[in-house]
Amino acid sequence: xxxxxxxxxxxxxxxxxxxxxxxxxxxxxxxxxxxxxxxxxxxxxxxxxxxxxxxxxxxxxxxxxxxxxxxxxxxxxxxxxxxxxxxxxxxxxxxxxxxxxxxxxxxxxxxxxxxxxxxxxxxxxxxxxxxxxxxxxxxxxxxxxxxxxxxxxxxxxxxxxxxxxxxxxxxxxxxxxxxxxxxxxxxxxxxxxxxxxxxxxxxxxxxxxxxxxxxxxxxxxxxxxxxxxxxxxxxxxxxxxxxxxxxxxxxxxxxxxxxxxxxxxxxxxxxxxxxxxxxxxxxxxxxxxxxxxxxxxxxxxxxxxxxxxxxxxxxxxxxxxxxxxxxxxxxxxxxxxxxxx
Amino acid sequence: xxxxxxxxxxxxxxxxxxxxxxxxxxxxxxxxxxxxxxxxxxxxxxxxxxxxxxxxxxxxxxxxxxxxxxxxxxxxxxxxxxxxxxxxxxxxxxxxxxxxxxxxxxxxxxxxxxxxxxxxxxxxxxxxxxxxxxxxxxxxxxxxxxxxxxxxxxxxxxxxxxxxxxxxxxxxxxxxxxxxxxxxxxxxxxxxxxxxxxxxxxxxxxxxxxxxxxxxxxxxxxxxxxxxxxxxxxxxxxxxxxxxxxxxxxxxxxxxxxxxxxxxxxxxxxxxxxxxxxxxxxxxxxx
Numbered sequence: 001x002x003x004x005x006x007x008x009x010x011x012x013x014x015x016x017x018x019x020x021x022x023x024x025x026x027x028x029x030x031x032x033x034x035x036x037x038x039x040x041x042x043x044x045x046x047x048x049x050x051x052x053x054x055x056x057x058x059x060x061x062x063x064x065x066x067x068x069x070x071x072x073x074x075x076x077x078x079x080x081x082x083x084x085x086x087x088x089x090x091x092x093x094x095x096x097x098x099x100x101x102x103x104x105x106x107x108x109x110x111x112x113x114x115x116x117x118x119x120x121x122x123x124x125x126x127x128x129x130x131x132x133x134x135x136x137x138x139x140x141x142x143x144x145x146x147x148x149x150x151x152x153x154x155x156x157x158x159x160x161x162x163x164x165x166x167x168x169x170x171x172x173x174x175x176x177x178x179x180x181x182x183x184x185x186x187x188x189x190x191x192x193x194x195x196x197x198x199x200x201x202x203x204x205x206x207x208x209x210x211x212x213x214x215x216x217x218x219x220x221x222x223x224x225x226x227x228x229x230x231x232x233x234x235x236x237x238x239x240x241x242x243x244x245x246x247x248x249x250x251x252x253x254x255x256x257x258x259x260x261x262x263x264x265x266x267x268x269x270x271x272x273x274x275x276x277x278x279x280x281x282x283x284x285x286x287x288x289x290x291x292x293x294x295x296x297x298x299x300x301x302x303x304x305x306x307x308x309x310x311x312x313x314x315x316x317x318x319x320x321x322x323x324x325x326x327x328x329x330x331x332x333x334x335x336x337x338x339x340x341x
Numbered sequence: 342x343x344x345x346x347x348x349x350x351x352x353x354x355x356x357x358x359x360x361x362x363x364x365x366x367x368x369x370x371x372x373x374x375x376x377x378x379x380x381x382x383x384x385x386x387x388x389x390x391x392x393x394x395x396x397x398x399x400x401x402x403x404x405x406x407x408x409x410x411x412x413x414x415x416x417x418x419x420x421x422x423x424x425x426x427x428x429x430x431x432x433x434x435x436x437x438x439x440x441x442x443x444x445x446x447x448x449x450x451x452x453x454x455x456x457x458x459x460x461x462x463x464x465x466x467x468x469x470x471x472x473x474x475x476x477x478x479x480x481x482x483x484x485x486x487x488x489x490x491x492x493x494x495x496x497x498x499x500x501x502x503x504x505x506x507x508x509x510x511x512x513x514x515x516x517x518x519x520x521x522x523x524x525x526x527x528x529x530x531x532x533x534x535x536x537x538x539x540x541x542x543x544x545x546x547x548x549x550x551x552x553x554x555x556x557x558x559x560x561x562x563x564x565x566x567x568x569x570x571x572x573x574x575x576x577x578x579x580x581x582x583x584x585x586x587x588x589x590x591x592x593x594x595x596x597x598x599x600x601x602x603x604x605x606x607x608x609x610x611x612x613x614x615x616x617x618x619x620x621x622x623x624x625x626x627x628x
Contacts, residue, residue: 053435057432057435059435059438106613106616106617109616109617109620110616110620111620112376112434113370113376113438113571113575114571114575114616114620116376116438117567117568117571117612118613118616120564120567121564121568121609121612121613124564124605125605125606125609128602128605128606132602247446247557247560251442251443251446254439254442254443257439258439258443262432262435287450287453287454288450288454290446290449290450291447291450291451291454293443293446294443294444294445294446294447294448294449294450295443295447296443297439297440297442297443297444297446297447298423298440298443298444298447301423301427301436301439301440301443302422302423302426302427302440305427305430305432305436
């Protein structure tokens with residue numbers, strides 16, 4: 001896979017380089033390692049949501065539903081067919097992706113708030129469906145959920161909840177793959193087509209971009225990626241119930257996107273880390289936690305709609321990292337200035 | 342047979358309140374292009390405000406008056422503080438959805454912190470039943486139906502004859518044109534948002550004696566009002582009316598025959614079926 005080393009990719013790789021080394025200092029702290037793994041999981045969900053909402057301008061609310069579908073499929077498939085979780089996860093992704101295509105089909109003819117409604121409907125219906133007799137027949141365990149999901153294993157070594165390091169590096173690997181896929185899509189012709197459709201659909205169509213095809217593709221890809229990481233979540237946490245379909249997680253994901261900035265790729269990843277830590281930090285506050293999160297969304301959208309991405313790596317003017325670099329290497333700055341003129 | 346007619350009557354009563362609330366949601370979307378996620382929470386707000394005023398020992402007329410005035414002011418405030426600043430930006434429609442979603446969760450949790458997680462209820466407005474050709478009609482239901490129909494009728498007349506109502510219609514039809522003839526756009530937006538808040542909250546007061554008030558009870562209402570507006574066509578007030586009564590009756594029939602859990606499935610099935618044939622809803626136009 002050939003990729004241009006843009007600023008976005010550098011930021012992403014820098015984050016992963018830091019994350020690669022972090023366990024050296026904190027690997028004994030089970031709680032902190034758990035939060036870090038959750039950060040990695042949510043970063044993929046947030047980035048795929050950003051791909052469909054921020055880059056393609058399709059206002060969908062189905063991301064958590066696809067996450068849950070991936071998680072349940074992987075859990076059920078590994079259970080009933082005795083598959084390895086390494087196979088279960090991609091299968092979960094495929095099931096989620098197919099569901100995404102199925103949901104995407106009726107949505108493509110609809111506009112703005114209608115798409116939001118249909119995808120939100122999928123989210124709302126999923127919990128009663130998983131709890132119903134039909135769901136129970138498929139093996140969802142009804143309202144109790146699935147209580148025993150196989151942990152992952154590697155060359156005969158079975159992962160345990162007491163040793164976070166294997167989990168962490170697996171999460172690091174899978175999430176990096178998913179995020180690189182998102183990055184690759186954003187910087188490909190497909191990504192260009194998505195943005196073109198978002199910014200000026202009639203013009204994009206007049207240039208011969210097939211809006212139908214690309215919208216369907218983006219639905220499929222984002223739900224596929226979300227489903228894969230959902231499968232990982234199922235095997236990591238070990239239990240699944242319809243509780244994750246509640247509104248709280250929904251809002252926390254929204255906070256991730258708002259903090260990170262819509263349509264600013266590594267932004268959603270950073271937003272996911274910050275929101276996950278903030279959510280854990282506020283956990284002792286009980287009822288006030290979601291109150292604070294709700295207020296935070298309002299304040300951030302009104303006062304900082306571009307998110308943290310605008311502060312860390314602004315699009316037009318040099319950001320803080322760039323400014324520091326220029327101060328440290330003034331010669332290069334002169335060279336780049338003379339190149340520009 | 343008698344049972345069937347009873348069920349249909351109950352469907353029509355619920356439909357009338359849904360219609361009133363759906364009209365508010367549809368109006369605000371049609372005029373200001375804001376999809377208001379906090380609509381359900383504003384419905385709950387009506388119930389809680391009325392509950393608070395009852396706590397002060399007022400009677401029904403004064404409580405309703407005070408609640409409606411506070412709802413109007415709350416609507417103006419919300420529009421002014423969190424929605425108007427977004428309008429400058431290009432992608433503001435999406436931001437408006439996100440900001441109202443945040444507001445909804447904020448309000449719901451605020452109710453839970455202030456009023457506690459337990460259900461609250463309002464006293465029954467009118468007790469007793471009315472015998473009519475062998476059917477038992479509760480006076481409460483009749484009054485709810487009457488009030489909802491009166492409010493909607495009055496609102497339609499206001500939209501079509503009053504100066505401000507016509508200004509709202511003008512902005513909904515053509516924002517630039519309305520500005521050219523000197524209609525103050527911002528004031529119309531603020532007024533529309535406030536009126537839709539009042540309609541949602543009034544629905545909350547009317548249904549509270551029947552269905553109770555809970556901190557998160559608004560989500561059900563939001564989804565219902567949303568399905569109704571989508572089925573009727575976003576921004577079409579007339580479409581919302583028909584859709585509300587249709588879905589109200591479907592709700593009563595499904596709840597009677599199959600149980601309450603299937604109501605939302607049935608609604609979404611009807612909605613999806615309609616949207617596949619007519620993506621803009623029954624009476625909607627793209628715009």
